Amino acid sequence: MAITPDALGGASWTVWGGTLSFKVKIRQELEAHPDGIGVEMGGTILEAALTAGIAYPHGCQSGNCGACKSELLSGDVQMSPYSEHALSKAEADQGLILVCRSVPWSDCEVAWLEPDDLAVHPTRQMDCRVVELADATHDIKRMRLAIDSGGPFSFSAGQYASITFPSLPPRDYSMASRPDEDLLEFHIRLVPGGAVTPFVTDRLKVGDHVRVAGPIGTCFLREAHRGPIIAMGGGSGLAPIKSIVETALDKGLPQDIHLYFGARTERDVYLEDHFQALAARHANLSFEVVLSEPDGPTARRTGFLHEALAADYADLDGAKVYLAGPPVMVESAVAAAEALGVRRQDCHADAFYTEEDKARMEATA
Ligand SMILES: Cc1cc2nc3c(=O)[nH]c(=O)nc-3n(C[C@H](O)[C@H](O)[C@H](O)COP(=O)(O)OP(=O)(O)OC[C@H]3O[C@@H](n4cnc5c(N)ncnc54)[C@H](O)[C@@H]3O)c2cc1C
Numbered sequence: 001m002a003i004t005p006d007a008l009g010g011a012s013w014t015v016w017g018g019t020l021s022f023k024v025k026i027r028q029e030l031e032a033h034p035d036g037i038g039v040e041m042g043g044t045i046l047e048a049a050l051t052a053g054i055a056y057p058h059g060c061q062s063g064n065c066g067a068c069k070s071e072l073l074s075g076d077v078q079m080s081p082y083s084e085h086a087l088s089k090a091e092a093d094q095g096l097i098l099v100c101r102s103v104p105w106s107d108c109e110v111a112w113l114e115p116d117d118l119a120v121h122p123t124r125q126m127d128c129r130v131v132e133l134a135d136a137t138h139d140i141k142r143m144r145l146a147i148d149s150g151g152p153f154s155f156s157a158g159q160y161a162s163i164t165f166p167s168l169p170p171r172d173y174s175m176a177s178r179p180d181e182d183l184l185e186f187h188i189r190l191v192p193g194g195a196v197t198p199f200v201t202d203r204l205k206v207g208d209h210v211r212v213a214g215p216i217g218t219c220f221l222r223e224a225h226r227g228p229i230i231a232m233g234g235g236s237g238l239a240p241i242k243s244i245v246e247t248a249l250d251k252g253l254p255q256d257i258h259l260y261f262g263a264r265t266e267r268d269v270y271l272e273d274h275f276q277a278l279a280a281r282h283a284n285l286s287f288e289v290v291l292s293e294p295d296g297p298t299a300r301r302t303g304f305l306h307e308a309l310a311a312d313y314a315d316l317d318g319a320k321v322y323l324a325g326p327p328v329m330v331e332s333a334v335a336a337a338e339a340l341g342v343r344r345q346d347c348h349a350d351a352f353y354t355e356e357d358k359a360r361m362e363a364t365a
């Protein structure tokens with residue numbers, strides 16, 4: 001029996017065995033519990049899972065260790081207080097939860113993080129110095145930083161950091177370098193009217209000091225996966241994709257890697273020689289530029305990245321897709337990948353939301 005939303009302040013409750021509860025599906029337990037488990041009103045997902053005999057990974061059961069960190073795939077939960085050490089704000093913003101602190105507020109689906117899904121690196125606050133600054137395109141700067149203090153910095157390929165230029169608000173930028181390289185590389189695209197990027201374009205110079213905090217993010221290379229890799233970067237979204245692809249090649253991952261770079265026009269294309277040279281050296285790497293707004297006749301492929309994906313593949317079951325760039329590109333490419341059979345947990349995406357995007361999302365939330 002389900003009680004209507006009106007009867008309970010908008011929430012849709014189900015009565016299981018005489019007790020009000022929500023249904024929670026656990027991705028790793030769908031075979032044993034296809035309909036999910038019932039979580040009683042006010043109870044946590046972890047308590048209910050353990051009661052149901054599920055070996056849900058956990059430790060302290062009090063929000064302090066992070067061992068129960070999980071993806072919230074759908075639905076709403078309310079979390080009681082927990083330590084920032086167990087779940088950072090950035091992780092919470094990306095939809096991760098601690099199931100030992102999570103009380104469902106609707107039917108939900110969750111998945112615990114697999115070992116390959118865990119990027120465990122100490123959080124660093126580093127003083128860095130600009131050692132190289134070059135125009136990658138008319139509106140993208142390629143910046144390399146040396147770490148002066150606060151390191152060493154370990155991260156997983158594809159993660160990002162919060163960068164603070166002197167007297168400016170912090171902004172997120174993805175590492176384009178491999179984790180084993182000494183210098184940190186970033187690709188920063190000018191956003192007209194922005195608080196930070198006009199400074200990078202017009203005033204930043206070699207020798208300037210910047211603060212870098214991180215690493216952050218769940219869109220990183222899963223090194224244990226052996227299925228094909230589709231890597232798609234739009235604009236400066238090429239940065240984390242570069243790190244992912246170069247790391248995969250450097251580590252000798254054997255599977256096919258299909259790299260697509262989406263740019264608007266010819267003048268937005270960069271690092272083409274670099275990736276062509278990599279593809280010539282590695283038989284498992286293919287590389288293609290796709291122009292969405294060519295400004296004249298072109299021999300290149302044209303269209304959007306999601307169209308290229310749909311045209312090139314009939315079935316991507318078992319593949320992993322890594323995506324980064326403008327939110328609209330990321331959203332349409334994720335939808336195209338899912339339509340081709342890529343499981344949601346195999347889509348790893350960083351949409352480069354700006355303050356404007358965030359304000360719009362908050363206004364519509
Ligand atoms: C996970 C992640 C990784 C990223 N990685 C990269 C990267 O590698 N490279 C890269 O180039 N970018 C990246 N970005 C984007 C980057 O963080 C900045 O958002 C971007 O550089 C713009 O910064 P800005 O300060 O110049 O612009 P902002 O000050 O953020 O302004 C952006 C636009 O919004 C408008 N605006 C500002 N505040 C508001 C408001 N309150 N309401 C409405 N409009 C507003 C501005 O006029 C401007 O047009 C990433 C973003 C995320 C979330």
Ligand code: FES
Nearest residue numbers: 059060061066100
């Ligand atoms: S079990 Fe330790 S944070 Fe959840």
